[in-house]
Amino acid sequence: MFRKYVVLLRMKYVEMFAYRLATIVWMTGAMVQPLITMMVWMNIDPHQENAFIFYFAALIFVERMTSAWDVWEMEREIREGTYSYQIVRPFHPIHWAIAENIVYKALFFVILVPVWSILAIFVPALRLGQISGTQWLLFFCALLLGAVIRFLFSYMFGLLGFWITKVTAVYGMFEAVSLFLSGRIAPLSLLPPSVKTLSLYLPFRYMVGFPIEILNGDIRGLDIVFGFGWAVAWSLIFMLAVMLLWKAGLRKNQAVGG
Amino acid sequence: MGNLLSSLFGIGMAILTIKVFFYQTDHLGGWGYADVLLLLGIFNVLQGLIDFALRPNMSRLLQHIRTGTFDHILTKPVDSMFYVSFRHLVFWRLIDVLLGIGLMIYALIEKHYMPSVLDAAMFIVSIGAALVLIYALWMMLMTTSFWVIRIDDLSFVFNSFFETTRFPISMYRSWLRIVLTYVLPAAFITSTPALSLLGKWNGMTTIASIILAGLFLWLSRRFWRYALRSYTSA
Numbered sequence: 001m002f003r004k005y006v007v008l009l010r011m012k013y014v015e016m017f018a019y020r021l022a023t024i025v026w027m028t029g030a031m032v033q034p035l036i037t038m039m040v041w042m043n044i045d046p047h048q049e050n051a052f053i054f055y056f057a058a059l060i061f062v063e064r065m066t067s068a069w070d071v072w073e074m075e076r077e078i079r080e081g082t083y084s085y086q087i088v089r090p091f092h093p094i095h096w097a098i099a100e101n102i103v104y105k106a107l108f109f110v111i112l113v114p115v116w117s118i119l120a121i122f123v124p125a126l127r128l129g130q131i132s133g134t135q136w137l138l139f140f141c142a143l144l145l146g147a148v149i150r151f152l153f154s155y156m157f158g159l160l161g162f163w164i165t166k167v168t169a170v171y172g173m174f175e176a177v178s179l180f181l182s183g184r185i186a187p188l189s190l191l192p193p194s195v196k197t198l199s200l201y202l203p204f205r206y207m208v209g210f211p212i213e214i215l216n217g218d219i220r221g222l223d224i225v226f227g228f229g230w231a232v233a234w235s236l237i238f239m240l241a242v243m244l245l246w247k248a249g250l251r252k253n254q255a256v257g258g
Numbered sequence: 259m260g261n262l263l264s265s266l267f268g269i270g271m272a273i274l275t276i277k278v279f280f281y282q283t284d285h286l287g288g289w290g291y292a293d294v295l296l297l298l299g300i301f302n303v304l305q306g307l308i309d310f311a312l313r314p315n316m317s318r319l320l321q322h323i324r325t326g327t328f329d330h331i332l333t334k335p336v337d338s339m340f341y342v343s344f345r346h347l348v349f350w351r352l353i354d355v356l357l358g359i360g361l362m363i364y365a366l367i368e369k370h371y372m373p374s375v376l377d378a379a380m381f382i383v384s385i386g387a388a389l390v391l392i393y394a395l396w397m398m399l400m401t402t403s404f405w406v407i408r409i410d411d412l413s414f415v416f417n418s419f420f421e422t423t424r425f426p427i428s429m430y431r432s433w434l435r436i437v438l439t440y441v442l443p444a445a446f447i448t449s450t451p452a453l454s455l456l457g458k459w460n461g462m463t464t465i466a467s468i469i470l471a472g473l474f475l476w477l478s479r480r481f482w483r484y485a486l487r488s489y490t491s492a
Binding site: 036 | 260264268274275278281282283287406414415417419421425429430434
């Protein structure tokens, strides 16, 4: 199993390398919206400037590390008919998606960490000295969970593409709502109370906002436990959904193609 | 029907975003809530026009260049640059334009402000300049597809820039404001027309927007001709 993964990872690495310019452009482009939002908040409350700089820099990092584009890939493959080749392979197609995710996220990590370190020299707001070891550990656990949840959510919609033709449009709507509930338009503490409460129970906060809250020190103790509880719950829910949809999708495909 | 819903959803989310910001403040870069809504309305109109006429042609141009059918276009008697940019139109995107206009009207009502004839005239001039600027910038981006073949959709780059026009230019800090006024003229695309309609127009600024629009259009044509030369000589 492990050796198969190594092969997959190497394949995906070569693929990514061929598209390195597109990847860099895409990654840089994804930073624009958080940066503009940051500037809006710095305008609204200039006293909190440093807090906002840290929050949105962390947001860019976490968002890239959890980002999932599988729904678009799968929609294209299903539309073009190439997905049926994937199903016939002995190795479940989800592993290909996971390998691709690992490769790209490793790239983002390798680029973003040095950039952050260099920026931290000039921008005191980005200094990380005050974060405890426990916080780091919890942060990375939450980050990993966030990546898992977001990936499964995206893959789930990708599988729904067997039944819904414009599934990326539906996914797009969820992404738009997620902007509010995951803390990408505003730190969750600045949202109206009803939205804040809603975000605690929905998966979106655990995709992006929750790891940042841990890193920020905004939540501690029981709240963190509560957060992890929900994050794990949502991962299990989506995992189950993916498994069920996969079985249903296979049956549907076999019924059509034979 | 689905298109109408998706446009409504889009503008709804954009308005909600503004509401989230105004939950914590009264003004953004000196602009009030209704002012920012007006700006958003203009943004929506412009975005609708881009999606209606410019965006559909970007991927097609790339395809033409890749598959070699571009030579066929060059033989046509029509100017190649305009032919390529307006060939395919996506009509349902005009819904975004209508929704944008609706939002603009709502914002003006909220503000209890009725633009005078002079306001409207300055608005028309500045929005015209804005359209020319958008077209020129978009064309320059499309022209790069002659060399950059690995990127499937360069419109993503334009989107990232265009996002900056969502907010009043006064919100941006010093050096960024300068860049967004003279290098990538985001200021003249949404902020100047909005200010005109609100009666806060400035003669010098409006003239500057016309000059800048002309300059960028000239630059984009030069760039296009340069690209054609190196393409046909290859």
